[in-house]
Amino acid sequence: MTALSVTGGVLSALAWTSWCPGLILLIAFVPYFLIGYHLYLNQRKYSITAYFTAVLPGFVIFCIITLAWVRAANIAAAIAVIMEMSFLMSFILWLAHTVRVKAGNIAGITALLSFWLAFEYLSHHSVYLSPWVNLGNGLSKDILFIQWYEVTGVAGGTLWILLSNLFLTLFLISLSEKKH
Numbered sequence: 001m002t003a004l005s006v007t008g009g010v011l012s013a014l015a016w017t018s019w020c021p022g023l024i025l026l027i028a029f030v031p032y033f034l035i036g037y038h039l040y041l042n043q044r045k046y047s048i049t050a051y052f053t054a055v056l057p058g059f060v061i062f063c064i065i066t067l068a069w070v071r072a073a074n075i076a077a078a079i080a081v082i083m084e085m086s087f088l089m090s091f092i093l094w095l096a097h098t099v100r101v102k103a104g105n106i107a108g109i110t111a112l113l114s115f116w117l118a119f120e121y122l123s124h125h126s127v128y129l130s131p132w133v134n135l136g137n138g139l140s141k142d143i144l145f146i147q148w149y150e151v152t153g154v155a156g157g158t159l160w161i162l163l164s165n166l167f168l169t170l171f172l173i174s175l176s177e178k179k180h
Helices: 002-014 022-028 030-041 050-072 075-103 105-124 135-139 154-179
Strands: none
Touching: 002 022, 002 030, 002 050, 022 030, 022 135, 022 154, 030 050, 030 075, 030 154, 050 075, 075 105, 105 135, 105 154, 135 154
């Protein structure tokens, strides 16, 4: 699971680098969702907090890569922002996973989309959260693909990213189940 988490962190952070298109975000969360699927299937084997601890390393890597520039201003601030954002992103996925375990897949998916979009809304309107790592911002280099941001804003990009990752995860799971 750690390898999947690290893969998710690296893939998602690549969107903020100059040498990778932001469109990589359309697949970057699949590793996190595969971890959630595994834990969902094996609920008796893992505690409810296992998802949080499984995805946290990936989000730490993601935040180190995307927010490392803050260290130029203040190293303590960089560490605080990286840890805060890593914790919050992991918490959101964990919270949605908990809803999924308690109320089922549809409720879990709805919770994931709602919680993540609410988190990003708060990031845009809070002095304590970092709006720089909102998923929709990761597509900013791909101008041809974000013309509709005028209508939906960055949240439309985030929704597109999350839904594409969810659909791809469901497709991979269905392929895997057909082989067995």
